[in-house]
Every structure is written in C-alpha cells, then in structure tokens.
Amino acid sequence: MTEHKNVNALPRRQFIALSGAVGAVTLVTGAGATGRAVAADDTGYGEDACTCPTPPTSPPGAGQSPCPPASMQALCGGLTDNxxxxxxxQYCTRGIVPPAPQPKPDCLKTTPNxxxxxxxxETQHNYLLLPSCRIxxxxxxxxxxxxxANYWSEAWENARSGGSVPVQYPNIGLGINSKGARRFNQMHIHMAGVRPSTQRRLQELDTMGRMATQPAQWGAPANQAPITGTPGSGDRTYRILKLTDLRQNxxxxxxxxxxxxxxxxxxxxTLIVVPKMTATGFAGVFYVLNSDTSLHGGTxxxxYLLVYS
Structure with missing residues (x-):
C-alpha cells in the first residue's frame, strides 16, 4: 500500500498562462507566446475548466507561491474538504490537528510551497511531496x-542523493497517479525507488532512439514502448520523453x-520521472513517462514501476 495508494485500482514550466480574456488560454514558452489561442474546451479538462481566474490566493502558512483561485474550486478542491x-x-503548515481517529503526521519537511x-x-524509499495549496x-x-510551483523539480531536489529527504535506493522514481487510480485527493508526488531492470530498459530505449527528445514529439507512436515493472504484472506501454532538466512544467x-x-x-x-543513473551517479538526464488506458497495454x-516496500 502506498501514499497512505489506491488499493482498489488495478496495478493499472513551457507553461500555460491563463489569459485575461474569457475562454482563451495562451501557451507561453521560455521565448514567448506561440500566438495560438486555445478554446476553453481544448484544454483536456472538460467544459467546467475555468479560463478567467480570480487573483490567486496564498498557500497556507505564509506562502509565497500562488494557489488555485476560488473559481477553480470545483476541479481543484476547497479548503474545508475532508x-x-x-x-x-494543514497540520504541517498551520498546526491544525487532524480529526480523530486520524493520527498526526510526521512532517519530514515543511516549506511555503x-x-x-x-x-x-514507511520505508527509506517511500515518501510523498504534497502542495501546501489545496490541489x-x-x-x-x-x-x-x-x-x-514546480513540484517535480522540488521532488527531485528532495529525493536525490544529498537532498533533504533522500530516497535511499539505487534508482529513484517520481510519480503521480491518475484521478481514478489514487485513494486520497490531495495531490501527491511519490518519491520512491525503481527496479534496476526499469533503469536498464529505459537506457536501452534511449540508445535505440525510441523516445522523444523534444516535447512536441512526446505523443508520437514511435516514442511509445513497453516496460516491465512489478514482477508478474506484464509489460505496460508508456510515452517517453527525454529531458536534461525539470525546469519546464x-x-x-x-x-x-x-x-x-x-x-x-x-x-x-499518470506521470513518472526516472532520472538516468550510471555507475558514477546521476547522468544529467530525466526520462519522463506518461501512460493512460487509451494505449494498448497502457495504464x-x-x-507498476515504483518500488515502495
């Protein structure tokens, strides 16, 4: 069992800036806008997605980074959610004791974000990074x-060797589950291990050119590949993107x-980040995996890929 993981589920920053105009979202890259306006129903979030947010609020506990506006509460949750x-x-950031019988958590690290x-x-290779915002x-x-906030970069900086809460495992994996495959509804990025076989397979695919090297290529079928994870679970298909850093959203x-x-x-x-590791340590490359059940053999x-226990 993970996160505190959906046991019922089958072992199944480029940034977007919300424009001031109602019904449009403008994509922004590190060099500027692409100029393409995206209709409100073209975001992947459905018709209820808000495209005209009110000014963002601060996270609990004297935060610095903005949080989702009240207009997104329907999709991002409310502060009074149980x-x-x-x-x-809320206990870690504001000292609000959880309702009985829920125990107080062990707050391993608390920041504004x-x-x-x-x-x-609880193992030395099973941690969670959660936003201070309600997401x-x-x-x-x-x-x-x-x-x-760039939660993926924060997760890596904590989980890496020398980080604040290092994952003590030869190979590190970071992951987030889909809505249907999680048990609890506060966003959490798993900071865990991955098997040596997963690391080897990804490096083989890298050598074979079987992964995207630019984000625009990520969705192409040529950059999909099967990877074996949990013993006995068979292969699962993932879309694979290779990045040299986690600066992008x-x-x-x-x-x-x-x-x-x-x-x-x-x-x-689902999203999974596997840093490339060699005998000398981190090789300066991240393999970013995505999958869903629309893929043949997808999940x-x-x-399937993360090791918690």
Whole structure:
C-alpha cells in the first residue's frame, strides 16, 4: 500500500498562462507566446475548466507561491474538504490537528510551497511531496498555468542523493497517479525507488532512439514502448520523453503535446520521472513517462514501476 495508494485500482514550466480574456488560454514558452489561442474546451479538462481566474490566493502558512483561485474550486478542491492527506498538510503548515481517529503526521519537511511526508508502508524509499495549496490532483487545471510551483523539480531536489529527504535506493522514481487510480485527493508526488531492470530498459530505449527528445514529439507512436515493472504484472506501454532538466512544467507539456492533440483527459493520466543513473551517479538526464488506458497495454497508475516496500 502506498501514499497512505489506491488499493482498489488495478496495478493499472513551457507553461500555460491563463489569459485575461474569457475562454482563451495562451501557451507561453521560455521565448514567448506561440500566438495560438486555445478554446476553453481544448484544454483536456472538460467544459467546467475555468479560463478567467480570480487573483490567486496564498498557500497556507505564509506562502509565497500562488494557489488555485476560488473559481477553480470545483476541479481543484476547497479548503474545508475532508481528505486525510489535506488534513496532514494543514497540520504541517498551520498546526491544525487532524480529526480523530486520524493520527498526526510526521512532517519530514515543511516549506511555503510543499510538505514532505512518509508514504505507506514507511520505508527509506517511500515518501510523498504534497502542495501546501489545496490541489486535489492531476485534473486541477491550475497545474498547467504559469503560476504553479514546480513540484517535480522540488521532488527531485528532495529525493536525490544529498537532498533533504533522500530516497535511499539505487534508482529513484517520481510519480503521480491518475484521478481514478489514487485513494486520497490531495495531490501527491511519490518519491520512491525503481527496479534496476526499469533503469536498464529505459537506457536501452534511449540508445535505440525510441523516445522523444523534444516535447512536441512526446505523443508520437514511435516514442511509445513497453516496460516491465512489478514482477508478474506484464509489460505496460508508456510515452517517453527525454529531458536534461525539470525546469519546464511537466503538467503543461503533457496537456499540450499529449492530452489535447489526442482528445484525452488529464484526469486519466499518470506521470513518472526516472532520472538516468550510471555507475558514477546521476547522468544529467530525466526520462519522463506518461501512460493512460487509451494505449494498448497502457495504464493510469505509476504503481507498476515504483518500488515502495
């Protein structure tokens, strides 16, 4: 069992900036806008996605980074929601004791933008990074905006060797489950291990040129490949993108280059980041995997590849 993981699920920053105009979202890259206006129903979040947010609020606990506006509450959650992981976040950031019988969490690290907690089972390679903001999960449209904190980069900086909460495992994996494959509804990035076989397979695919080297290529069938994870679970198909850093907003890249072009839903997606490791340590490359059940052999959970116990 993970996160505190959906046991019922089958072991199944480029940024987007919300424009001031109602009904349009403008994609912004590091060099400027592409100039393409995207209709409100072209975001991968459905008709209820807000495209005219009110000014963002601050996260609990004297935060610096903005949080989803009230107009996104329907998709991103409300401050009074009764979710165990959200209660944990509020205890770590504001000292609000969780309702009985939920125990107080062990707050391993607390910052204005996020907290780090143990996953379940508690091991030295099973941690969770959760936003201090109220964000239910991958389906929250605020995650693809320019205002969101870079949670993936924060997770790596904590989990890496020498980080604040290092994952003590030969190979590290970071992952987030889809809406349907999670148990709790406060966004959490798993900081865990991955098997040596997963690392070897990804490096083989890299050598074979079987992965995207530019975000625009991520959704192409040629950059999909089967990877074996949990013993006995068989192969699962993933779309694979190779990046040299985590400065870009992975949620925005996924939404722009995979979800929208294929008329998919963000809520159904899983994301996994596997840093490339060699005998000398981190090799300066990240393999970013995505999958969902629309793929033949695809999955909407990161749990096939991550090692928690």
């Amino acid at each position: 979710d165990p992981l959200w209660h944990d976040v 996020y907290v780090v907690l143990h996953g379940k089972p 239910t999960g991958i389906e929250c449209p605020f995650l693809v905006t320019s205002g969101v 992975l949620f925005a890249l996924l939404n722009q280059y995979v979800v929208r072009p294929n008329a998919l839903s963000m809520a159904d997606q 909407s959970t990161c749990d």
